[in-house]
Amino acid sequence: MNDDSQTGRYAPAKRSLGQNFLVDPNISRKIVDALDLKPGDRVLEIGPGRGALTRHVADRAPGRYVVLEMDDALADELERQYPGIEVVRGDAMAYPWGRLLQEDDWKIVGNLPYNIASPLIWDIVSQAAFARAVFMVQLEAGQRLVAGPGGRDYGALSVFVQSHAQAELLFKVPPQVFRPQPKVTSAVLRFFLHPQRPTQVDAMRLSSTLRMCFQQRRKQLGTILKSKNIPCFAALLQSLDIDPMQRPETLAPERFQALAKLLPSDFLA
Ligand code: SAM
Numbered sequence: 001m002n003d004d005s006q007t008g009r010y011a012p013a014k015r016s017l018g019q020n021f022l023v024d025p026n027i028s029r030k031i032v033d034a035l036d037l038k039p040g041d042r043v044l045e046i047g048p049g050r051g052a053l054t055r056h057v058a059d060r061a062p063g064r065y066v067v068l069e070m071d072d073a074l075a076d077e078l079e080r081q082y083p084g085i086e087v088v089r090g091d092a093m094a095y096p097w098g099r100l101l102q103e104d105d106w107k108i109v110g111n112l113p114y115n116i117a118s119p120l121i122w123d124i125v126s127q128a129a130f131a132r133a134v135f136m137v138q139l140e141a142g143q144r145l146v147a148g149p150g151g152r153d154y155g156a157l158s159v160f161v162q163s164h165a166q167a168e169l170l171f172k173v174p175p176q177v178f179r180p181q182p183k184v185t186s187a188v189l190r191f192f193l194h195p196q197r198p199t200q201v202d203a204m205r206l207s208s209t210l211r212m213c214f215q216q217r218r219k220q221l222g223t224i225l226k227s228k229n230i231p232c233f234a235a236l237l238q239s240l241d242i243d244p245m246q247r248p249e250t251l252a253p254e255r256f257q258a259l260a261k262l263l264p265s266d267f268l269a
Contacts, residue, residue: 023179025052025056027177031056034134042105045067045108045109046112047111047112070090101128118137134188136186140184145161163253170190171188204268205260206256208268212228214249223244
């Protein structure tokens with residue numbers, strides 16, 4: 001394992017930017033393998049850092065390779081090392097995903113900073129077009145992203161992301177392969193967008209519905225809708241074949257999508 005921070009080429013890792021750098025080339029290769037790159041593919045990498053994934057992507061001769069890095073010093077070093085790639089300096093959370101990634105042949109990859117991974121994946125699956133995405137996240141976030149109804153991990157994140165994409169946990173990654181070492185285990189996930197995604201309006205309605213329901217996840221759906229003064233809530237649930245005694249944590253993503261379409265707009269904040 002190489003650790004360039006010991007050679008003085010790089011400044012110390014910044015905790016505020018979630019900088020835990022991968023130093024095991026076998027894991028890097030495995031992550032990039034999951035992208036199934038073909039020569040000429042267009043790739044966008046989030047948070048390339050010291051280039052643990054970058055060198056493996058660059059080796060596969062992408063047609064276009066854009067990297068998005070918030071740390072200017074690391075961005076400068078990447079530009080120096082990889083003259084062929086397009087380095088964008090900035091915050092991935094502020095990236096206009098819907099405007100810039102409109103064609104579905106992009107492949108997106110990133111060993112994501114833990115603190116922004118879940119909201120970033122939320123935004124990307126609902127706004128960007130892409131052929132596949134492979135992200136490393138904290139294991140707990142990964143388990144929430146792939147959780148099915150009924151379990152402790154199932155919540156708004158699971159429903160929203162799975163309404164837009166098929167999410168699959170590929171493998172776990174131990175803390176020992178990072179410098180500095182995080183306190184937690186990580187997981188690599190792969191995402192394929194559903195051919196029919198909710199429209200932007202439906203996605204906003206779904207998001208509001210999920211907020212309403214999962215704020216009170218232990219309550220029954222009938223009780224939640226009644227507490228929000230939603231008119232004719234019993235008939236509404238019946239029309240969707242949803243038992244009013246059901247709790248949000250047991251309702252499948254398709255049922256939430258159907259519910260979100262029928263709830264009166266005035267009640268969706
Ligand atoms: N890909 C590298 C690796 O695997 O070793 C670095 C991964 S490190 C966990 C996360 C990277 O994302 C860092 O390089 C950090 O500077 C960058 N980063 C942190 N917050 C970011 C943000 N909001 N937008 C873009 N990049 C960010």
